[in-house]
Amino acid sequence: MRTSLGEIETALVSLARSVAIDTGVSSIEELPPFADADKAWSALESSGLLSLRDDGGSVLDLILCAEQFAAALSASPFIGAVLGRELVGATSERIVTSLDGHIAPDALGAERVAFVRAGHTHVTNSDSVILTADRSRVAMTTTSSDVTAISAADEAGFLALTQLLLGADLVGNGIAAIEDAVSYACEREQFGAPVGSFQAVQHLLADAWVDLVAARNSVRSAAWKLGNSTSDAHSAAARAALVASEAGVRGCETATQILGGIGHTWEHLTSVRLRRALMSRALLPAPSEELLCARIGVTPTGAALDDGFDLRDDVVEASFRARLQTWLSTNPVITDWHRQLAAAGFVGVSMPTEAGGFGLPVTCEAIVSEELGDNGFPSPPAIAHLAHALAEFGTTEQREVHLARMLDGSVRWCQGFSEPGAGSDLAAVRTRANIDGDDFVINGRKIWTSEAFQSEWILLLCRTNEHPHRGLSVLLLPLNSPGIEVSTIITAWGSEEFAEVSFTDVRVPKSALLGVEGQGWEIAMSLLAVERGPADIGWISKFRGTASALLSDPTIASRPDVQRVAAWIEALDATVAVTLTDRRNGTFDSTSGSIDKLLMTKVDQLLHDVALQSDSQALFQETSESLERYLWARAASVFGGTSQIQKNIVAQRILGLPRS
Incomplete structure (x- = not known):
């Protein structure tokens, strides 16, 4: 499993950023209809970004580009044009896409409009150009005249791609909005100090940042799944879009609040970012109930690639997972769980062999937690952080006396x-x-x-x-x-x-x-840097089990709160996967553990609040699992570092806000 970007993907992001900035908006005066339509199209065409899919590019490649165009408030019709080519194939025409058959966003300078209706793709001439509330983009209206049926479309796949591209737009725009707000908060002074040093301001920005990081990871993870046709790709896209719409709009709203009065004026681009977020959210196709009620957490299979983002187990991980699954299937009786796991080789798997471990990647620790959680077994013993501290700082005698035992x-x-x-x-x-x-x-x-x-x-x-x-x-x-x-x-x-x-x-x-x-x-x-991470996967597995029980109940599965918590569980899963990759690559920054902790707490409390509300008898019994889990979840914002302190860490050490 790898969730870091490879060299090719990193180079693509750099190219997309350059094109996006060149066609981006840095002041109100540059907004449409004053933008140069031909320049925007020419930049896309000459960069090769429009033909990414024709040249073997992935869905993830498209998402990475969409993030950059949104961050730059680009008037480029990237999303509309990509979706148009997705429907009609490679073409020299400047075609964009209408999502409803009437309105075509990202239509600046377009010649034709493609859309899906009744299982077929259609192409039509534009009727008129309109300026929407989202002033950074232009839309066109279409009529039903001059419509030509081309071919049956993969409507589910097209819907998922649309959701992910708009989700990426929401994420890229939201992250840029928070970055703008952070810069302002570092410079703006009130009461003799930068407003960014005030804890209330820091916590607002930290909350928004954590949600946006989770949304970005969720969208990228779902994009990989869609590109690799995993069985849960369409439901993952629907859930990622749900998280992105929530995080993207909230990020822009938070930025507007941080900027105070100036954020509510027409002259500042923060208002344009908020409008763009609202427009992207409005354009998101509504997912089906079936997708939002689908099972959570399908482990991708197959051989991992040599470079770049890949959610599949690599050869070592796949072999280790298979061995663990075989052992679990033949050892159902629990006596002394710690000793049983250790004797079978499933404790200390990432510890160096000279320290008594097995020298496997840290991702194998996560596999142990995941498989135990998914199969209803107790968690692995919580001693990895203690063992690592002893191995790193202990004397030879201390290691010999204590580590093995x-x-x-x-x-x-x-x-x-x-x-x-x-x-x-x-x-x-x-x-x-x-x-x-x-x-x-x-x-x-x-x-x-x-x-x-x-x-x-x-x-x-x-x-x-x-x-x-x-x-x-x-x-x-x-x-x-x-x-x-x-x-x-x-x-x-x-x-x-x-x-x-x-x-x-x-x-x-x-x-x-x-x-x-x-x-x-x-x-x-x-020690604390090691304490979280692989163990979090075990909690996520348990969260998935609780959420799956809710989703399998037809009387509550369609409730928005149930579907929302399922979406946030997938976002958490994707975020912890990024942390694990960083640990494996030696690029882990302990501050990212604060993001994981805050997100874990949010999901824990959301899930078990919903579960308790869904258990009508829980409060009329002396004891119930729903109530116990709810009360435990309330403590999640205290143990392992309170949420308020974690927000301070995110604000000061990740966002760079000044200490008070």
């Missing part, structure tokens, strides 16, 4: 980070470890420690001096040490998976130090 499940571990006064703010950790001779003496408390009652060892973040970051260190210690007390925390949904761990004059030797003294912050950040 951590991976095979013979010794269970937990992570001691959060405290009553230090949740998202790990620099505020107060649990103290003072040196006394050859020992550290530990005093303090940890809270929300997952699986502490079932664990025998703890990886403990503690303070060894007063500097917020350089004063943190990590110790490895047994939980049966004198002075340690573990107390259960019962959650709102009735589980006992969390605990409070108290330390009173606990002594451990200096050899318990992981890394060097003062390296705790670095270790913690490295």
